[in-house]
Amino acid sequence: MNLKIFLTLFLVVSLHSLLYSQDDIQIGNQSSANYRYNGGVYDYSDPSAVNIKVQLWGYVRFPGYYIIPEKSSIHELISRAGGPTEDANLDDIRVTKIRQGSETVMFKYNYNDMVWEDKLESEIYYVPIEAGDVIVVPGEPRYFAREDFTFFFSIITSLATLAILIYGVTN
DSSP: OHHHHHHHHHHHHHHHHHHSOOTTOOOSOOOOTTOOOOOEEEEOOOTTSOEEEEEEEESBSSOEEEEEETTOOHHHHHHHTTOBOTTBOTTOEEEEEEOSTTOEEEEEEOHHHHHHOSSOSSOOOOOOOOTTOEEEEOBOOOOOHHHHHHHHHHHHHHHHHHHHHHHHHHO
């Protein structure tokens, strides 16, 4: 009889926590390292200089709209965005410039040439950042075996817990 009461209470508490969880409410600051920012507006303007608005999207730590000094470089912008993530493809950064009318021009920029090469084999093509530019850092998620291990380990522990529960109920 006590086991039936225990299982009933366990089921009620589990359903209550699933139905009434409040993920959309946050009190205080979310300081967890796993919290991901979805984009925002970041103001790094210089009050004594001309500032421009640009967009930085893709595989950087803090994507969004940036207000930066006019003579900033792509390296400075990516640094202000927290740097590239581990999944970023730095060989193929895309800078899209929107000209007057409906004309758009896209340049490709290789960040790795400036960061990792000891000696430059070719001339660096410098792309200045202008107002209204959209910079995209492409990338793709990498495969890590630990993700599969975590998934299968959670299933195995759940099955083991269920087997122990059934064994305890039957004996």
